[in-house]
Amino acid sequence: MTRKPTQTALPSATRASAKGAAPAGNVEVPASNRATRAAERRAAIVDAAMEEFIARGFAATRLDDIAKRAGVAKGTIYLHFRDKESMFEELVRIVIVPVVARLTALPPPAGSVRDLIEAFAGNFLKEVIGTRRGDLVRLIVAEGPRFPSVADFYYREVVSRGIAAMRALIELGITRGEIRDKELARYPQILVAPAMIAVIWQSLFARHAPLDAQDMLRVHLDLIFGERRTT
Amino acid sequence: MTRKPTQTALPSATRASAKGAAPAGNVEVPASNRATRAAERRAAIVDAAMEEFIARGFAATRLDDIAKRAGVAKGTIYLHFRDKESMFEELVRIVIVPVVARLTALPPPAGSVRDLIEAFAGNFLKEVIGTRRGDLVRLIVAEGPRFPSVADFYYREVVSRGIAAMRALIELGITRGEIRDKELARYPQILVAPAMIAVIWQSLFARHAPLDAQDMLRVHLDLIFGERRTT
Amino acid sequence: MTRKPTQTALPSATRASAKGAAPAGNVEVPASNRATRAAERRAAIVDAAMEEFIARGFAATRLDDIAKRAGVAKGTIYLHFRDKESMFEELVRIVIVPVVARLTALPPPAGSVRDLIEAFAGNFLKEVIGTRRGDLVRLIVAEGPRFPSVADFYYREVVSRGIAAMRALIELGITRGEIRDKELARYPQILVAPAMIAVIWQSLFARHAPLDAQDMLRVHLDLIFGERRTT
């Protein structure tokens, strides 16, 4: 298998390092204090690791490459993470948690259930589908069986909460008469399935056949809520 | 990462060794001819490789383990496959092709479109979801980005054909008035999404929360076709 | 290191197999008897092995290639030779012996010593320099330290006899007054050295700078015998 160093830049939510505050021209310990510097390094490592893990998978990723991409020495990684495995596990947590936080910070619960779900889908589209985070989801699907702790974490923090939230929305929709099919509440997975498929499709088949995820999700919601009168 | 050799038995479609000719209760199989033996060995390697690749992913799988599981010497693998990569690529072909063949051997095209799709879903449930083949699908999702040839093959042989077949069925359903939502034909992925989600769920989360895939697919079809009067 | 199968044909003194006697169109055991067939196979193996050993050296030569080149199965080699090492050792004997025999079948001892030596040099030029046999000499130089038995054999059969023969000629030349330098008899190597250098040169540097070995040997003999009046 060929190794072509992926050179994609990384505009990451975890990056806390872009600080204009550092006084230029200082060789020893610039402006920020020790703790900040450490946090920056750690963030750089996390970013680099995510890129590499996504590009090659856990086993095929070399710490050398992560270090190079993060701009630190290989040994430095071990000052922040116990080993490669726990780096991967922590990485997933570090990246996933803020996303979940943002997605669950639901918009004002005003309006129809469909509006709520559409808002949610819009966020998901923007934050996940076709982004690094989407790739991370695929990575979790890929490595889950070898990292039960990751699968557990992901199930606990993302899947089960997502399913519960969707179920609550569906039940609300049924109560309000927006959703006809009462059985849907038993399988919120059905509501989420096209979004997941979109995530995977973008990773694997986008270059064979592009997919208009937004439009697909709209069609799906039409199916569930009945066609919209106007847009 | 700990390495516990997964010892799952393997009831495989690729196994050609179930010879009815062998006297039952015989320990030493009398051997048959050279070509047959070679085919058996190759099948054993394919089966073993599939188990190992599914359990560990491509990079973390050791040829030593495949050989041990297949009951052959390591060198023997190289009599059948050029190297680890091409073994993986051929493996996918070898396992996928007959499944596709079987799934596309559509049941008697009589009855309603819903009956057709239900028959198809039933096959998929039996042949893929929760089986080794399902795990293979997850494996392809996992390794696809690193094996463009595999992703290409899978798209060409499975995805595009599956999408096309589903679209044809959907259009038929629309024509016959069984399906109301005309836009569905533009996104057959929606029809398939829950089945794919079921495949992944069984691999990753079954132990956290079992999923009645059959029931879920029924609910999904009810959503698309309208609730069934009787079952 | 790349492996380009050397495809040079092999017009070898050891080949005894080119027999027009075999009745065409016979599948089982053609004309010649069993022993002859075996001898042919053995000769084919020896020829093929020589080519391969010369092209790659002992360690880098694969028995597979020898077998392929000889047109026999790999196992067949083991019917003729105990193992790779002893094949190499026997090979050297098999190829060297007839050459020595031919070279030592000295031409009629008439004429001057210089004539004798020139005749000898002519043979050497024709039979060794720039030929497969020359390459074999280089091979012996190359593998000698790892094959003491080969070095021993070569010293015993070729070097010591060659040196002795040269010394005898030199002494005759001194006696007859053809050679002035009496000390030359103590170092017959000096007489042979340019011929050896020519052998090596053709193997290694011919493509950088071609060497007219014949002319060089003449100049060398002029040095020893004094310039010739006419040619």
Add this chain to the structure above:
Amino acid sequence: MTRKPTQTALPSATRASAKGAAPAGNVEVPASNRATRAAERRAAIVDAAMEEFIARGFAATRLDDIAKRAGVAKGTIYLHFRDKESMFEELVRIVIVPVVARLTALPPPAGSVRDLIEAFAGNFLKEVIGTRRGDLVRLIVAEGPRFPSVADFYYREVVSRGIAAMRALIELGITRGEIRDKELARYPQILVAPAMIAVIWQSLFARHAPLDAQDMLRVHLDLIFGERRTT
């Protein structure tokens, strides 16, 4: 082939570790700086590799043995050389270059041409014949055909320059009347041949029949320049 690790000590020109600074009788060398240590290690690897390659040839040499002999871990070799092949190629350069430099640092160009050549021969005797460097020459002859880059390098740096230098000396000798045979200038190889033969002889046949290389070279020079009056 039996594998007996040759344990010959190695007084090498490449060894840079003989540090006069180290307190005598000290077991643990105090280390000095990083760069020095790296250079020492590299030199140790080069020395060890030369020993092993000379003893076994390229293909039969194991990197494990080189590492063991050099007192480093196997991986360390790869910090200094890309792979086995390039190690061999660099090795030849590293060892040959300083020898050439020393040999071409000609002695005071005073005196007769014969004196010059004798000085040169003396150096060659001391520096090459019967030394590790001589063995290396034999190794180059052995592996040249499989390492064109080595053969090229050797031709360019050693052979062609040596031939040119010898030709210049011969022509000077002819001009001054020291050398009678005018054709010799066309084949400087003749002048060098006995020295090369001596190199090979010491490697292969010394134990069968010792050769007094110094005396042989003197006889050869007598042949070319005419016998010396006194020594």
Add this chain to the structure above:
DNA sequence: TATGAATGAGTGTTCATTCAT
């Protein structure tokens, strides 16, 4: 705290040798 040279266990691949046919 940060470095990166050094380590050595681990793995894909090769190939001499065997042996059932």
Add this chain to the structure above:
DNA sequence: TATGAATGAACACTCATTCAT
């Protein structure tokens, strides 16, 4: 006698981890 599939020891090369500086 001849075959060539099968074997498994051997080896080049990699890379996670350590540790002296």
